[in-house]
Amino acid sequence: MTKPLLLPESYWIASTEAPTHPPVEGRVEAQVAVVGGGIAGLCTAWEIARAGRSVAVIEAGRIVAGVTGNTTAKLTAQHGSIYAHLRDAFGPEAARHYADAQTGAVEHVAALASELGIDCEFERVPAFTYAEDESGVEALRDEAAAAREAGLDAEFTTETGLPFPVAGAVRVADQAQFHPRRFLLALAADLTARGGKIYEQSRVVELESEDGGHVLTVDGGSQVRCDEVVIATQFPVIDRLKLFARLTPHRELVVAAPIPESADPGGMYLTGEEHMRSVRTAPFGDGRRLLIVTGEAFTTGDPGTADRLERLTAWTAERFGATEIAYRWAAQDYTTSDRVPFIGALSGEDGVYVACGFGGWGMSNGVAAARLIADTMRGTPPAWAELFGPGRFHLLKEAGRLAASQGKVVKHLIGDRLGRPTPSDPDDLQRGEGAVMRVDGALRAVYRDEDGGLHTLSAACTHLGCVVGFNDAERTWECPCHGSRFSTRGAVLQGPAAAPLDRHPHE
CATH class of the missing domain: 3.30.9.10 (D-Amino Acid Oxidase, subunit A, domain 2)
Known part of the structure; x- marks a missing residue:
């Protein structure tokens, strides 16, 4: 019996239509550039535009169509067992700060939906x-x-x-639940009405400092020059602090x-x-x-x-x-590694902010991130900002989770190269099947399409080289180390990888 496949669109995406936005062309300038068009990026950009600054959102695909477009859209301060963990690991004040941030985010969405007249099934x-x-x-x-x-x-x-x-x-x-696409597409429309710019199909591949500001380069070579930049891409595509570990x-x-x-x-x-x-x-x-x-x-x-x-x-x-x-x-x-998102300014990187590691609670954490970053830019960070600071490190409290995580990375970087399971020959693959196998002495990601054609790629993720695995429900290649995802033709579906999997001539 054929096993079910995941559908290409979530309910949130299928039930809404979104206008398209142009890619970055040539050289664009803004006071603040926000990389990522999900809830954290769009809410941050909106807060900045409301404060009267020019802002540009740069999205690798389409806005509200990535992680945010595939959420379950729970807007709540209750995040599993987080409060007992925070109290025991960092003290009662840390738990209160976390609760304040999440509760404030829920109420902020309620207020914005009312203020802007957004019908988002709140x-x-x-x-x-x-x-x-x-x-x-x-x-x-x-x-x-x-x-x-x-x-x-x-x-x-x-x-x-x-x-x-x-x-x-x-x-x-x-607590609350809502339709995230309806809310964020309306917020995006209000953002552009306030003079904000949105660019789609523009994957950021480089960040450099220039004349006291920053220059973002997208694939294809176009650039965005800004005074400050916010990396709100779920996993930081520009990772100066090496947060990926x-x-x-x-x-x-x-x-x-x-x-x-x-x-x-x-x-x-x-x-x-x-x-x-x-x-x-x-x-x-x-x-x-x-x-x-x-x-x-x-x-x-x-x-x-x-x-x-x-x-x-x-x-x-x-x-x-x-x-x-x-x-x-x-x-x-x-x-x-300590179950608290990384949100705020990167130490030693003047004017660079990050928002990531939401732990499955991106709706409230994304809105909280926007408020924290926008307020910090204004010089009035919230009382709970320090809890989320990306420069923090609690060695004793993070050691266990870090060791487990890095042990898994080592396994895929080294162990996966020492031996792979069957099939060992591309001819063994059925239609719709993919597997990592040795072809001409090298590990290859091999997929047989529904027409019987073979597609052979390098099995090394272009982020840091971990060996990818095949997702048989979505028919994608996925990196087990840092979450990059690729199509069966090698195209990047989800970062942090910025380059496609290398093609191999074996067909």
């Missing part, structure tokens, strides 16, 4: 982190206490709107199915069990809601994506009776 709902196994209850009680101490309206409960029993849950009241990629699958309004569980839900399960709904019309289920978290490049998709689909049908899957897509993000 809904107030509670957020739950739950466990079905009794072994997880004690940790949930601790998280509820830590979240309350941090200032959230949090409580431990055994009552949820889920159609199955739970052993316990943390409930945080008055402290960022771990993870990818999650999403299925969405219409259900009756009467079956709406009435909130947003998350559990770390069963390789993570996240649940929310969205308006879908005709007395229905769209049930959106995310899960089966994995590292980019790991095998078995199609099997994961089957498991997530089966879980959705079993738990909610939702069998009419209308959309299937994937989401990707990075987690820092």
